[in-house]
Amino acid sequence: MFRNRFTSFILIIVLFFFTMSYSALAYNRQESDRLTTLGLKALKRGNNVKAERYLTSSIKEDPTNDRAHAALGDYYYLIGKHDKAVEEFKKAIKMGADSHQLTLRIGKARYLNKQYKQAIVHLKKLEHIYQRDPKVFILLGDSYRQVKDFRNSEKKLNKAIMLDANSMIAHLFLGELYWENNKLRKARAEFEIVRDLPATSQGLKEEMDIKISKIDNTLQEGKLWRLAIPAMVIMIIIPSFLILKKHKRAHPEDLEEEEFYG
DSSP states (O other): OHHHHHHHHHHHHHHHHHHHHHHHHHHHHHHHHHHHHHHHHHHHHTOHHHHHHHHHHHHHHOTTOHHHHHHHHHHHHHTTOHHHHHHHHHHHHHTTOOHHHHHHHHHHHHHHTTOHHHHHHHHHTTTTTSTTOHHHHHHHHHHHHHTTOHHHHHHHHHHHHHHOTTOHHHHHHHHHHHHHTTOHHHHHHHHHHHHHSTTOOHHHHHHHHHHHHHHHHHHHHHHHHHHHHHHHIIIIIHHHHHHHHHHHHHOHHHHHHHHHHO
16 A cells, blocks of 8 residues: 555656646747747847847747747848858758748858859759749849859749749849850840839949940941951952962963972
């Protein structure tokens, strides 16, 4: 009987500590969620100091809070610490957060950090998920442009334009792609579109006019050079041929000597 009472006592103790631990964990998560909400509000207001303090405190309360890690990643992303942002986004994904949204943020962070090959790896995973979102294809297209993959860059940027014909940035990147690959007439057409879009700022309009003028000058120089070749034939080769022919007529003995020794 004593043994039964002792066993019951032990069970009660175990259940008590289990209940207390569960309550503590629940409280920690509740406090972590509260701090995360405060951090997000501070981030939205542009108060980065408070945002960082709330979010780091939230993770201390509950290191498994995926929402807190994602929010801290957003904080790092906004202040330009893209490597740290990626670390937090990856932690959030491991803890069960929305992997699609966070993978997109990782891709953007890699792109902004000029890690274009890594950006492509992440963004390619999202093509079928965000197949109607031109921004994904713009990021992909320009990442391919940066790694000198003309074919894929052109394909993705044209896809973005198909989804949004007035996408200024897609037309701009496509124009830059064509210019870098010496497809000047195509580049000029894209720069004209950018210049004429209603949303284009005056400064960018002027920049496009400068680029168009440079292309026109290059094309004109190429045209003049093509015209110069037949001119050279007329002015140099033909007169030289006529002079040589006249010389042979005037000195037939030279021709005979050449034939004899030949």
